[in-house]
Amino acid sequence: MKLSVRRGAAALIGSGTLLGALAFAVAPTALADDPPPPPNCTAADFAGVNSGVSAATSAYLFTHPDVNAFFTGLHGKPRTEIKSDVQDYFNANPQARDELTNIRQPLADIKNRCGFSNVAPTP
Incomplete structure (x- = not known):
């Protein structure tokens, strides 16, 4: 009984490993059809730009109480x-x-350079 469970587990792990290997083998082929993205256009790049803009906006609003009060x-x-x-x-x-x-x-610059479409427009 224990031997059957071990064989089943080994078969499951083996098939998972095979599927994982196939996924890695096929992924470069699928990605090769698309042109490479421009440099510095990853989600991390966008998040970094967005956080910088958010920090600068916060600083601006704190130093401009009238604008902060309006918004x-x-x-x-x-x-x-x-x-x-x-x-x-x-x-x-x-x-x-x-x-x-x-x-x-x-934000507008990275949107235009990288083709991001879900970025809020500038005022």
């Missing part, structure tokens, strides 16, 4: 209202618009 005041509003309020605010405060746009520029 904090948007909480709970409908999206359509937020969009028009932000546009009105930026029209009345072009310096804040330009500064925040510059902070977010690295």
Whole structure:
């Protein structure tokens, strides 16, 4: 009885190993059909850029209490209202618009260079 269980386990492990080896053998062939991504366009690269932009945005908002108060005041509003309020605010405060746009520029750059499509547009 124990011998049958061992043989079954060995067969299961062996088949898993074989499937894993096949997956690694086939993966380069499947990947070879797609062009290589541009350099520095991995998920880690995007996450790094995104975290830098988030940190810079946080620092900006802490050092610009009026802008921070405006964006904090948007909480709970409908999206359509937020969009028009932000546009009105930026029209009345072009310096804040330009500064925040510059902070977010690295996101736009990596999106354009790497072809990411799920990145929020700059204001």
